[in-house]
Amino acid sequence: MALLSVRRETRWEHLDSLTRTLLSGADDPDGTGGTGPGGPATGDLFSLAQTVAVLTGGIVSIEDTSSRVLAYSRTSETDEVDDLRRLSILGRQGPEPYLAKLREWGVFSHLRGSEGAIEIAAHPELGIRRRLAIAIRSGAQPLGTIWVQEGSRPLTDTAEQALVGAARVAAGQLVRRRRELSADTRLTQTLLTGLLEGSTGPQSLATHLGLDVRRPVTVLAYAPAATDGRDAELSRDEVTGLISVHTAARHRGALLAPVDSRVYVLLPELPPGLPPATLRDWTQETVDAARDHLSIPLRAAIGPTVPGLADVPASRAQADRILDAMGRGGVVPDVAALQDVQAEVLVSEVLALLQDRPELRDPRLTALTAYDTRHRTRLAESVLAYLDALGEVRTAADALHIHPNTLRYRVRRAEQLTGLDLAQPQQRLLAMLQLRLPD
Numbered sequence: 001m002a003l004l005s006v007r008r009e010t011r012w013e014h015l016d017s018l019t020r021t022l023l024s025g026a027d028d029p030d031g032t033g034g035t036g037p038g039g040p041a042t043g044d045l046f047s048l049a050q051t052v053a054v055l056t057g058g059i060v061s062i063e064d065t066s067s068r069v070l071a072y073s074r075t076s077e078t079d080e081v082d083d084l085r086r087l088s089i090l091g092r093q094g095p096e097p098y099l100a101k102l103r104e105w106g107v108f109s110h111l112r113g114s115e116g117a118i119e120i121a122a123h124p125e126l127g128i129r130r131r132l133a134i135a136i137r138s139g140a141q142p143l144g145t146i147w148v149q150e151g152s153r154p155l156t157d158t159a160e161q162a163l164v165g166a167a168r169v170a171a172g173q174l175v176r177r178r179r180e181l182s183a184d185t186r187l188t189q190t191l192l193t194g195l196l197e198g199s200t201g202p203q204s205l206a207t208h209l210g211l212d213v214r215r216p217v218t219v220l221a222y223a224p225a226a227t228d229g230r231d232a233e234l235s236r237d238e239v240t241g242l243i244s245v246h247t248a249a250r251h252r253g254a255l256l257a258p259v260d261s262r263v264y265v266l267l268p269e270l271p272p273g274l275p276p277a278t279l280r281d282w283t284q285e286t287v288d289a290a291r292d293h294l295s296i297p298l299r300a301a302i303g304p305t306v307p308g309l310a311d312v313p314a315s316r317a318q319a320d321r322i323l324d325a326m327g328r329g330g331v332v333p334d335v336a337a338l339q340d341v342q343a344e345v346l347v348s349e350v351l352a353l354l355q356d357r358p359e360l361r362d363p364r365l366t367a368l369t370a371y372d373t374r375h376r377t378r379l380a381e382s383v384l385a386y387l388d389a390l391g392e393v394r395t396a397a398d399a400l401h402i403h404p405n406t407l408r409y410r411v412r413r414a415e416q417l418t419g420l421d422l423a424q425p426q427q428r429l430l431a432m433l434q435l436r437l438p439d
Contacts (some may be wrong), residue, residue, distance in 0.1 A: 045071035051241035083127030163251030202309030221319035
């Protein structure tokens, strides 16, 4: 008897998918393609189905070319599930009377000939609600179908776009058996991460994926602004799924690499002259979707478009610089390129230097922050607000919600305790920088 321990938040349908995959592998130990109890291994299609449900506002199932259900989204007691969905999930396959109707209406023939999503109108007399469907294919080879049933609320305006991206992501999970795909995915991730870090040359990834090393490329970087107490690993999985679907909808060859708390997107072989506003729009769509559908605030940085894969580390480095500056707070947009936050980036890097090199700091300012810590005062904060307001006492006092005379007293007290002379430009400059360091 084997005992499996899982985390409390593990989804049962995810566990079911993994178990069926393992059983399928056991029935086909030589990897020759046996179907086994679970049919072809599907990767984490349950996570993908749930991501599509979030983005479309519908109820999702993913099926193979024989209409066998491979994965489906979670439903709640308030979801209005129709008969076709209910019977398909219970039987792990679409019921033949309903499939016959879909064939009669030409749904499957339309799917075979369409790259985009198609709509199936509601048929209340048959217990069928409105649906969107899209074929999953690798080139001309059909692999399956994604179905989205409309529930009690209309599907989102971006549902069709989300399905395009989801179909491309699903194709990568269905194109081979799970064990083959896992090895291939691990190699792709290793080569991509190495390229982003500059430890692997561009030719290895280009040869593996058939990319042109001389075509323009851009790196996008995403990081959560906060997780609101949610499990960080689960949040990253949700965000990564959302980013993959949105990005695949816009760029067929996009590659993702989660690294620590950040998710990097490589956009290879960009068309020459692609407007920067287009990249910004794509990135903003993803950030907006994470906020609206997952309630997870994201920050995103747009690295520069560089001439080829050899310059990917430079694009990634600049995206990291932008995210680092955005993470230090201040008034910054949630999506930015370097030109948007040039000053914030440079100040952030100066602060990072002061953080790492204590000998570059003014000891009088260090003593001031230490005094605040010991005596629970707010002298350093008051001095910084005074300097940020260019000496306008009332403006600084309003920002701190204190009386102007209180601010004047705190600034004088800080000068008395430390020997600072804030009338000196150099001392003001040092104070404005050093007092921005985290405690």
